[in-house]
Amino acid sequence: MIEFEWNWAFAWEVLPLLLDACKITLQATLLGSVLAIVIGLLLALLRRSKWKAVGYTAYWWMEFVRSTPLLVQIYFLYYVAPEWGLNLSPMVTGVLALGMHYGAYLSEVFRSGIDGVDKGQWEASIALNLSPYRTYRDVILPQALRAMIPAAGNYIIAMFKETPQLSAITLLEMLQLAKIMGSENFRYLEPFTLVGLIYLVLSLVASTAIRQAERRFPKEGFTLS
């Protein structure tokens, strides 16, 4: 019979290992966010394209990626990419999957952010004879980005909380390590509880930070809704 009281000795033994694995989790989240922002921005711009076909393709791509499970997308990349001659490590697969999945979500945030920029700003850019590239880089995006920070931040926290799914393709992040520790010692209580608590603390800290940021940004001159 396995006793089911909390075992502090085991918890202290597992904790440093989990915190070490947390670096992998954070790395995947960070790289995934960068990719998601790039993809999201690209999709948002494609949806504004002059050519209707491009806009539709971008829309349906977003819709498709958003309504299918991340886990299946992870498997798809992990199993199908080698068929196409790409041998990706679990980490690279994970970052690509996270980036693509949340890029689709972020594109919607970016789109509404760009739509929220006052029409006069576009007209002024034309009047000043700015190129489309400079219009976006210097006029539209800096204004749109501020309004997007809270929503985008929430999606990045959501991404962070979905990184445990990368354990399914053997990435040694926190949950995978906890599972291994659990099965080796026949004790799941401490490793799984600790992983849960680490996630809880980190996501609470992150969402508090976003709320603070939201409060601090100057609102005048920007349409936020």
Add this chain to the structure above:
Amino acid sequence: MPLSEIFDVLSGGALVTVQIVVMALPLATFMAFLSGLLRLSDHRSLRWTATVYVEFFRGTSALIQLYWIYFVLPFFGISIDAITAGVVALGFNIGAYGSEVVRGGLLSVDKGQTEAAIALNFSPRQRLWRIILPQALVGMMPPFGNLAIELVKATSLVSLITIADLTYRAKSLADMTLQVEEIFGLVLVFYFVMAQVLTLCIRALEKYLGKGMDRGGLT
């Protein structure tokens, strides 16, 4: 393996996925309304309990909750089969997100409605069920629809605790036949179709609930 056979095996898995959705959706809805209402309660202890539930399930990740319920609860003498673990974990997780929707929806109903109901001598219960909720529901439907899709997507996680759902069957078929492109491609289409059907249902429900309302929701 011919494509038609793959299709058959995956259809069986899709059925399991649908079953889990059908069981978890009512639980999620119940938890969402219960905690959403409790968070607006006058009693501090009830408010706190609901807040702890919501923060806890939103702050940790769904897969960890699933593993915790499936692997850790048996240590406390509560043995639970995989399906129940999956339904409970997903229902509680999505319910916590839904709680915010319920709370926001109730708060968005014009204050004058509450005042009018009090003036007309409605009891608190009538006020909630007859006046506030019917109006709040219309605005809650679009975010609930999104959450329902999140639930369908999240059911794929139960494949990791050995339930033979769509994702589980896809993975074992892929390991067996190595026809990975067809299998995973088909599975993605399966999920996409399920999500689209669900969206249509929610739209219909939204229209039904919005009947007789002057304004069309709260977007």
